[in-house]
Amino acid sequence: FLEPLERKENDTGQSHSMNVTDSVTTALQLVKSPAVMGVGVNPGTTKGTPRGSARQLNSVFPYRTPRSERQADRTLAGGCNICFNCCPVNFHFKGEKLVNITGNLDDYLFNGKVCSKSQMTLQLYNNEERLKTPLKRVGARGEGRFEPISWEQALTEIAEKMTQVKERWGAEALGLYVGARTGLLVSEGYARLFAQLWGTPNLEGTGPFCASAKSIAYELTQGQVGSGNSYTLDDLGSAELYVFLGDNMAETRPVYFGMINDWRLRNQAKMIVVDPRRSVTATKAGRWLAIRPGTDLALGLAIAHHILANGLHDRQFCESWVLGWEAWHHFILEKDYSPDWASPITDLPSS
Template sequence: MIDLERCFGCKSCEAACKQEHRLGPGEYRNKVVWLGDADEGGLDFLTLTCQHCERPACLRACPVNPKAITKDPLTGVVEVIEDRCTGCGECVVACPYSAMGYDPAGHHAVKCDLCPDRRAEGLEPACASICPGHAIQFGERSGLLERAASEERTVRDHDHFLLKPQTIYLERIGGGGNAAGGNGGGGGSSVHPPAGLGRRPAFADAPGAQKVFVEKGPAFPYGEAREDAAPDRVEAGGCNICFNCCSVKFHFRGKELVKITGNEEDPVLKGKLCPKAQFTLQMYHSEHRLTRPLKRVGKRGEGRFEPIGWDQALDEIADKLRGVREKWGAEALAMFVGTRAGLITKSGYARLFSQMWGTPNFEGTDPFCASGKSIAYDLTQGAVGSGNSYTPGDMGSAEMYLYIGDNQAETRPVYFGMINDWRIKNRARMVVVDPRRTVTASKADTWLPIRPGTDMALALAMAGHILTCDLHDQKFCAEWVLGWELWRDFILEKGYTPEWAEPLTGLPAGEIRALAEDVARADGCVIFGSRGLNQHTNSVQTNRALMFLAAITGNWGRKGGTYFNMTAGPPIAPDAPGERRPKIAKPRIRRSPAGWIEAMRTGAPYPVRALIACNNPMAQWPGQDDAREAFGSLDLLVHIELFQNETSAFADYVLPAAGGIEKGEVGRTNDDRR
């Protein structure tokens, strides 16, 4: 059964199918199609897969004798017998549901057969087991229909060709973020049209996507025989691609990593996983990875290097660092460590090195990503992160979900899948405030297209309306919120009303009032913020205003109510022993590495002459022309990465880094703090 309301187009099912069946590029057994765009009323997502029809057109069209397509009389599963198939394409043309694929290397048809090997082991098909949104559900047809009826869902009639398709599709629920605004009272915007009807694909495969990789082996793990990749051991671990840090299982054949799946033993995620984690399989084996140290032989920026040994690289780097310290002082070294390096590396090894070297200029990517919300949390509650958890009794019990500057459906799909599932089960309300009609907005009851950078004005106006109308949680404020009266008086004195915010935000005052009343009256509202707030001007004060909004409505420290801005992590920040830490003679230049550029270029407030960096500061730091000039002036630039990038071209030495599973680490952070 495929639930069109729960599907948000993450394509995790595609990734799982490709891994399970070793499918090549452009080769699909199932495929998720994005339909429409913002100008056409938002996005819909339609999973194309075999319908396992009672009267399959593909079987009747197959000209091979004996047939290359069979139908199991007991299970009803329609399957391609690949060694019989001649690749004539008759079944592809005959299938009206676009369910047939083609293997251009083996010259035969491919289609979903519901993973018979997995079913024989008592497992679900790969797509159903990993789908973050619970959009693909597997079981007896009668049981699935009963489940749909219990949620009062509408089953789509898609038997227009009299083939009796057995795959069930559940229609979208009314609302669906189909129009900007809404009635503000819980009904959302107008009824959503059936997904896929009269809509065009939002994008398609690029030309040449059907070409077969010539290369084979670990770097190109798809298109190989499935039996050649059967794992002989499984190790539990974590994904370090994004801040979800999802638990995964790494499947090995000998020393070769052959598959990445979710960990069904995880009590929170329960084996769900997004495609990013699955496709790190390609990253680990890519032929483009750095494997040997490189030394610059051309001018900075030319990207000309020669490979050298580790001993030579480390000895030469150490000599140059000593020269910088002797001439300019220890503070002339700056270190920039990306968060994907892991907590032990970033907050452990690298931090300890900077302290023992004697430089205050050590930083990660936080100033460009999330420092605003971290400072706001510290000022508001004294600690970073929400204490709430992704459980049905906590965040799943909210009556309302409000997303402001957070496209969780695309950035953290496993967690959005849980929120969207609870929204449907509990008939909760979802509102998305975002300049773009995002994937998250496509699932919302109401989408409010705010003018970029005016989220704080919206929060202040909502608070002003709530306080003016005495809609705040007076008992909670009196018992738990320090200084709320001062903030109330400030808000009212400044005249922060919906009418004041309307010309700033571009949102009608009536919609601002309705949103404020919905938040105040909901029995539990989870307010989500993210990069849309954290990476904009006034990010600290915007986050604080939204935290205050949550507090005055009683949505703090309770189940089903919180302000939730990304992640929290274990406090790993050891200090080197005092006797190993030289006295730092000069203060830190700035918290943001952007301030280092001026020190590199002009020597103010003091010179920075050496940089050790991972990640890609050339692409992250503001003012790239200034960054190029600054990097070109350094006495030493050491770049540590998995792959060469823009920063590598300016480096004196490029050192290969180890990926997450190769070095072992502690997961950096997680949306659910457990």
């Protein structure tokens, strides 16, 4: 199922390799959104790639071509748009072809870190079927017959259709769906502003099946949606202990994990990973707690009990700023959610 691409040297002389699956290839080709932020790239292809397609990727993944043919003649700075992190990168072109993507060393926060997902942009950008102009359907739906039109014509026709819908059914008849790859710039930026100006509350994105639960947890525990910018030297950069609860950040958010790991090594900080699996993140930790699946809440209650029972918390802060503090404090201690209580539930030693 996995077809390994040959190990090659990139333009910096570093060797690398990657695996490409047909399913990933097809999924990426189906995406109809800009491939590169700030470089004027239009939407990707609308067709999937058949199985056994690794050989067909040579034209869009240039790593099998000789290095001499991949020497860039111009470089543009931008942001990787494969996920919402939008890591700062440099796009290297030879003529009109994108031949390499590297981390931007001029960015003081990321310091040139970039993960392998950024290389998918090469496929999106170089694919011969990438849309470069709006297409208008000219046949019956499903026939696949389209003709290219100008952006001015496309915007005019869309505006006319939207106006007709608003006049007949009202402003709330319009619903906007925003993808995640463009991040808050769209969902909380100009898409939300447009929805408000239009008069519709119907703006939705990937949150309900992605990060909405996390946002609610942040709001209930910290009083705000989102964790804020913690990736600074004064915050995570100065921590003495890092705890990962079911978070395999080394694989899912490798750029951010690289920053944390650098700080951890520099500060000789401790790292604990709570995960039933021995994930890549767990292999970097000083202590891996292989908890029984589904018992994280019991572990959290036991930790809270230990902190409160031994007076390890900031009492003044909790009494002044934590809502429902007295009730919760007494609840934890009265129920005796001690480490000894949690140990047989979590399969972790009480110590």
